[in-house]
Amino acid sequence: MKYKIRLGIPDFESYFNNLVDLAQKKKINKDDARLLKQILKVMGFLSENPKHNSLNSHEIKELSERYSKLFGRKCKVWQSYLENNTPSAGRIYWIYGPGKEDITIIGLEPHPEDKKSSGYDKVSLSNLPPL
Numbered sequence: 001m002k003y004k005i006r007l008g009i010p011d012f013e014s015y016f017n018n019l020v021d022l023a024q025k026k027k028i029n030k031d032d033a034r035l036l037k038q039i040l041k042v043m044g045f046l047s048e049n050p051k052h053n054s055l056n057s058h059e060i061k062e063l064s065e066r067y068s069k070l071f072g073r074k075c076k077v078w079q080s081y082l083e084n085n086t087p088s089a090g091r092i093y094w095i096y097g098p099g100k101e102d103i104t105i106i107g108l109e110p111h112p113e114d115k116k117s118s119g120y121d122k123v124s125l126s127n128l129p130p131l
Contacts, residue, residue, distance in 0.1 A: 001101060003050065005043045008106035008126025015108065035090070038082045039108070042092055046080065046103050050094075055080040062120040063093065067106075077106070077125070093123065098131045 007013035019036045022028035028036070045052040063077035075095050082090035093107035106126045 003047050003101055003103045004099070005047050006098075006102050006104040006129050008104055009129050011124060011126040012105050012108060013126070013129070016105075035082075038090065039092070042080060042082055043105070046094065046105075050078070050080075050103060056084070060093070060120060063123060063125065066120075067095070067125060071128075082108075093125060095128075098128050104128055 007016055016039065019028065019032055019039070022032060023036055042055065045055050050057055057078050057080045059076045060079045063079075064075065067077050068074050075097065078094050080092050080094065082092055089110065091109055092105055093109070094103050094105045096103060098104065104126075106128075107123055109123050
């Protein structure tokens, strides 16, 4: 099954659209260009196979609980790697939905220090786009 990738609103959608706009205007800096390339690569993998080995996708129970309370329905929040083996390696957060064949990216953060208490409390998550 191929998934449609949707962007969480307003946070992730605005952030991603800003990166794309800067790239199109050729005003993007080197770090942001690298980040945009990584995001697009992850989106490609997610649309084809959310369990692709290089994504190392796994549920984050603390975020699933918080997101489920926020929306009043059970949902799982998944974390996938943008990169690995680098300081503050980027992580992308996503859920299945709102439609049956949708994946919505709801966050982008450096890897939280989850070994410390409340490491995932600092992760900011977007709302779902309308179906």
